[in-house]
Amino acid sequence: MAFSGLDIYKLLPKTNCRECGLVTCLAFAMQLAKKAASIDKCPYLSTEAKKALEESALAPIKLITIGTGNSKLEVGNETVLFRHEEKFHHPCGLGFIIEDSLGDSEIKERLDKINKLVFERVGQELKVNLVAVRQTGDKEKFIRATELVFNNTQLGLVLMSEETEALKEALIKVRERKPLIYHATLENMAVVSKLAQEFQCPLVATALDLDKLSSLTRELNSQGVGELVLDVGATSLKDKIWDLTQIRRRALKKSDRSLGYPTLSIIENEDPYEETMEAATCIAKYANIVLIKGIEPAEVLSLLTLRQNIYTDPQKPLQIEPKLYPVGKAGDKSPVLVTTNFSLTYYTVLGEVEASKIPSFIISVDTEGMSVLTGWAAEKFTPEKITDSINKAGLAEVVSHKRLIIPGYVAVMSGDLEDKSGWQVVVGPKEAAGIPSFLKNL
Amino acid sequence: MLEKWTGEVSVINIGATKEEGGSRRQVIKVGGQATLPFLSGEGVLANKPVVAFEVWDIAPSDWPAGLAKAYADVFSDPLAWAEKCVKEYKAGLICLRLQGAHPEFGNKTPDEEAKLVGELLKKVDVPLIILGCGDDAKDNLVLPVCCQAAKNERCLVGSAAQDNYKTLSVAVLADGHNIIAESPIDINIAKQLNILISDMGLALDHIVINPTIGALGYGLEYAYSIMERARLAALAGDKTVACPFICFVGQESWRAKEAKASEQEFPCWGPESERGVIWEAVTATALIQAGADILVMRHPQAIEKVNKYIDELMKG
Numbered sequence: 001m002a003f004s005g006l007d008i009y010k011l012l013p014k015t016n017c018r019e020c021g022l023v024t025c026l027a028f029a030m031q032l033a034k035k036a037a038s039i040d041k042c043p044y045l046s047t048e049a050k051k052a053l054e055e056s057a058l059a060p061i062k063l064i065t066i067g068t069g070n071s072k073l074e075v076g077n078e079t080v081l082f083r084h085e086e087k088f089h090h091p092c093g094l095g096f097i098i099e100d101s102l103g104d105s106e107i108k109e110r111l112d113k114i115n116k117l118v119f120e121r122v123g124q125e126l127k128v129n130l131v132a133v134r135q136t137g138d139k140e141k142f143i144r145a146t147e148l149v150f151n152n153t154q155l156g157l158v159l160m161s162e163e164t165e166a167l168k169e170a171l172i173k174v175r176e177r178k179p180l181i182y183h184a185t186l187e188n189m190a191v192v193s194k195l196a197q198e199f200q201c202p203l204v205a206t207a208l209d210l211d212k213l214s215s216l217t218r219e220l221n222s223q224g225v226g227e228l229v230l231d232v233g234a235t236s237l238k239d240k241i242w243d244l245t246q247i248r249r250r251a252l253k254k255s256d257r258s259l260g261y262p263t264l265s266i267i268e269n270e271d272p273y274e275e276t277m278e279a280a281t282c283i284a285k286y287a288n289i290v291l292i293k294g295i296e297p298a299e300v301l302s303l304l305t306l307r308q309n310i311y312t313d314p315q316k317p318l319q320i321e322p323k324l325y326p327v328g329k330a331g332d333k334s335p336v337l338v339t340t341n342f343s344l345t346y347y348t349v350l351g352e353v354e355a356s357k358i359p360s361f362i363i364s365v366d367t368e369g370m371s372v373l374t375g376w377a378a379e380k381f382t383p384e385k386i387t388d389s390i391n392k393a394g395l396a397e398v399v400s401h402k403r404l405i406i407p408g409y410v411a412v413m414s415g416d417l418e419d420k421s422g423w424q425v426v427v428g429p430k431e432a433a434g435i436p437s438f439l440k441n442l
Numbered sequence: 443m444l445e446k447w448t449g450e451v452s453v454i455n456i457g458a459t460k461e462e463g464g465s466r467r468q469v470i471k472v473g474g475q476a477t478l479p480f481l482s483g484e485g486v487l488a489n490k491p492v493v494a495f496e497v498w499d500i501a502p503s504d505w506p507a508g509l510a511k512a513y514a515d516v517f518s519d520p521l522a523w524a525e526k527c528v529k530e531y532k533a534g535l536i537c538l539r540l541q542g543a544h545p546e547f548g549n550k551t552p553d554e555e556a557k558l559v560g561e562l563l564k565k566v567d568v569p570l571i572i573l574g575c576g577d578d579a580k581d582n583l584v585l586p587v588c589c590q591a592a593k594n595e596r597c598l599v600g601s602a603a604q605d606n607y608k609t610l611s612v613a614v615l616a617d618g619h620n621i622i623a624e625s626p627i628d629i630n631i632a633k634q635l636n637i638l639i640s641d642m643g644l645a646l647d648h649i650v651i652n653p654t655i656g657a658l659g660y661g662l663e664y665a666y667s668i669m670e671r672a673r674l675a676a677l678a679g680d681k682t683v684a685c686p687f688i689c690f691v692g693q694e695s696w697r698a699k700e701a702k703a704s705e706q707e708f709p710c711w712g713p714e715s716e717r718g719v720i721w722e723a724v725t726a727t728a729l730i731q732a733g734a735d736i737l738v739m740r741h742p743q744a745i746e747k748v749n750k751y752i753d754e755l756m757k758g
Contacts, residue, residue: 238482241480273719274751305700
């Protein structure tokens, strides 16, 4: 936990010398707590106090980078247990395990499908992040599979092997991709930690309980390895929830630095539905990387959508540019529907207008990302705002009629809007789902 | 690291057995958690989340084909539909939606609906949730007589809302049922409504909160966080929000484009037969992790998977 202003004050000289530029040490402490001042400004700070303050300024959960360039994955740096407290910062990485027992053509085919797992939702691109190569037999096969994966995808890599020599040879081949090494255990730590150092790659630390995991990361730290990802091994889903929660709590609330790293969950379930539900659970409950085997689009789309939902900033709803959007081959006789610029609202309306197959215009009003009812209540979705948007979009030049369709929930503004805009108002359905039948009967 | 919670979720009993003056084969208990979902190492998890099968009094016109298929043989016969859920899909809880009472969807009379409730209670012996059609004026006519028809069966009846709770509260209280209190993803309204209803004499341990969820990709995160906040408040001792949650997962999930659209329309999304089931199951999964107690669902396969998931998490 970060220090409060008073905690910091206790560590300062309390001489009010003003050399930091502030009137009192207390004022300086408050600025430090807000991260609005740097501790270097105080020339009289003791070494111990400085160390304590520097440590408290470190993120409680370290940010770890896997991969390079466009497909770089950054995870960690989380600050809360519940998204409403602030937000979850770095969306959990989703990756796919490919076992080296598969034939070359099968591996290529799989990678081909994985590379195509890119979706668009509410104006955002949803992408998968990692491919993990897992050794099941001899070393040569693992190296071969690793090279195949390296050459056939740009995604980040995870190298999964129990054989340190195999890890080393694979690392020599793919080091430039900065793969995640799986894994250091209490048994192989001495050797694997050297690999992580030599190749400058992040490393998964695995131990079967949290105390062992904590000693393992301390040990790795003392050997100079600090780019770590935590794994508690193959446990039941219930134990995963428990461990992931404990790790997050201890890192944030107890400032336990030995557990202040992102976490990895591996889902081993051959049933695609169950695999999806287990992975979904880990995404919701603090996993920073989730590895699955299934590559079916429906499964992956649902997980990426959940990740998008959970990692959306609760204070900043997703917005779209407020403007006039034609749908289909909209012409001067096409109906005009008014809605807000909250992504979810806009895309829901868009989906229904598309489904109606009736070419239309949607004008999205700048409500600062609020939905229809919220925007109306907060006076962001008003006759004035709508009139402004119509004028800005030059709607009168685009269509030859003067009719606006407004959401059913704001029917009460009809009269006022007609007066302000000079357009005739038609009250549409309350729910977007009613749009297709509404448009057909217009 | 264990949190010390001081409050717990209230326990609601749905259904009454013969000994209690009803005719249900068992009572379904929900609520009673003294910690966050599935952290049994920290506090008691008295009851598990349960799934209710949604059954309509008329054949739904807007259920996508992949979903409607599962009930094709019973779609226009609510009694046979409910029986199929219990016998074939092992439903332990039925949620009857009286959609046909809506002025625009058949406008069935209160007496017709009350008769249906009576017959349904004879046809199946699992506890019952009864939902109105969503038209306040009509529901205030229909639900009281349905409450009467199910007197002493201790059903869960909904929904009461901030501007329409009195009629239903009185009926539910008179006939020994529980009530669903619906609030539009707003913890303060949820709290306020619970207080209003308990002021009518219906105790807090007869109230279930409907936080009005969105499906995966359609505002799920709003309900998710409202539920987390309410549950944290409940565990911290606020009794006015310490009610179990009911989530209409089927209703929301099957409206999602991702659940309905054909593979022809969106080739990169994969076959819709699996997609719809996954969409409903993942929506349920996330809400269970936020604290859902009753999930009203539609597709038998999604329900089967969710039940198995719950059982796994409640083990040990």
